[in-house]
Amino acid sequence: DAGVIQSPRHEVTEMGQEVTLRCKPISGHDYLFWYRQTMMRGLELLIYFNNNVPIDDSGMPEDRFSAKMPNASFSTLKIQPSEPRDSAVYFCASSSSTSGRAADTQYFGPGTRLTVL
Amino acid sequence: AQTVTQSQPEMSVQEAETVTLSCTYDTSESNYYLFWYKQPPSRQMILVIRQEAYKQQNATENRFSVNFQKAAKSFSLKISDSQLGDTAMYFCAFSTASKLTFGTGTRLQVTL
Numbered sequence: 044d045a046g047v048i049q050s051p052r053h054e055v056t057e058m059g060q061e062v063t064l065r066c067k068p069i070s071g072h073d074y075l076f077w078y079r080q081t082m083m084r085g086l087e088l089l090i091y092f093n094n095n096v097p098i099d100d101s102g103m104p105e106d107r108f109s110a111k112m113p114n115a116s117f118s119t120l121k122i123q124p125s126e127p128r129d130s131a132v133y134f135c136a137s138s139s140s141t142s143g144r145a146a147d148t149q150y151f152g153p154g155t156r157l158t159v160l
Numbered sequence: 161a162q163t164v165t166q167s168q169p170e171m172s173v174q175e176a177e178t179v180t181l182s183c184t185y186d187t188s189e190s191n192y193y194l195f196w197y198k199q200p201p202s203r204q205m206i207l208v209i210r211q212e213a214y215k216q217q218n219a220t221e222n223r224f225s226v227n228f229q230k231a232a233k234s235f236s237l238k239i240s241d242s243q244l245g246d247t248a249m250y251f252c253a254f255s256t257a258s259k260l261t262f263g264t265g266t267r268l269q270v271t272l
Contacts, residue, residue, distance in 0.1 A: 074258055086251070086262040099259070132203060138258070148195070149260055151205035 045069075047152035049135050055158045061123040064155045067116055068137030076149060077110055077120050078134040086134075092118065093140075125159045132156050162187045164254050166263035173242045174271055180227075181237045181266045183252030189213075192256040194228065194235045199265075200248040208250070211235065242270045 048067040056062055068075045076091040090100040095112045103110070107126070112118040122129055136149040163186045173179035185194070196208040211219045211228050218226050223243075227236045239246055247270045252263040 076260075085264055088259060091258060093258070134205060136205075140258075147193070147255075147258075148207060148210055149255075150207065151197075154203050154205075156203070 047135055047137055047150055049133075049152035049155050051155060052153060053156050053158075055160065056125055057160050058126055059124045060159075061121065062125045062129075062157060062159075064120040064133050064135075064157070066118045066120070066135030066152060068118070068135070069139075069150055070116070072137035072139045072150075073115075074138040074140065074147075074149075075112060075118050076136040076138075077118070078136065078151075080132045080134060080154070081130075089120070122157075125157075127159045130157055130159050162189070162254050162256065162261045164252055164261050164263035166252055166266050168266045169264070170267045170269070172269045172271060173239075175242055175244060177242055178238060178240045179242055179268065181239075181250050181252075181268065183235045183237070183263055185233050185235065185252070185254045187233070187254065187256070189256045192254060194226075195253040195255065195260070196224070196226070196235075196237045197251045197253060197262075198246075198248045199251065200245075205251075209237065239268075244270050244272075246270050 050065045077089040080086045089102045090110045092112045110120045132154045134154045135152045138147045138149045165184045192213045194211045198206045198208050209221045209224050223240045225238045249265045251265045254261045
């Protein structure tokens with residue numbers, strides 16, 4: 044299996060521009076998570092999906108952030124307009140529920156390093 | 161709310177020696193999972209080991225093992241025969257109802 048795939052690996056943009064981060068989860072996984080990692084705040088869960096449906100978006104910082112999962116193999120995280128404080132590493136992770144238990148091992152993608160100038 | 165505390169920001173160990181990283185957590189849940197993830201300079205988050213709270217037996221993966229003390233809410237990671245490739249940031253994480261809560265991490269440096 045190729046693991047969780049994220050693109051791009053690096054993104055540099057100017058303040059005010061729209062940024063779209065992409066994620067392909069592991070095939071067969073029914074949970075998908077978006078995280079943000081910064082020095083100040085560590086790893087934060089932004090949003091997660093189950094069977095393509097957003098379950099909890101309470102970690103999304105503000106309306107400038109939006110996430111979609113149009114099908115089981117693709118998700119996007121969009122920031123519009125971007126600001127310098129959005130600079131961080133964004134991770135996508137996926138997991139598979141087993142035996143009806145939702146909590147299971149999350150496998151992470153390589154991350155996207157976003158720099159907003 | 162669940163919290164995860166890693167009280168050792170940095171640690172150092174010599175190659176081939178053993179090191180233990182500490183983690184404590186707080187929760188009112190009875191069924192949960194605990195994990196250790198490793199993040200080397202490449203930034204990739206790599207699963208090291210996982211423990212299910214209802215299992216008494218401590219998890220082991222090759223040179224990595226845990227000491228899970230449920231009553232004390234403690235979950236330490238022991239790395240035996242440390243290797244240079246073990247140099248990384250190590251995160252303890254707690255999971256229930258699908259959501260992972262991470263500690264602040266311990267930076268481990270393995271030296272010659």
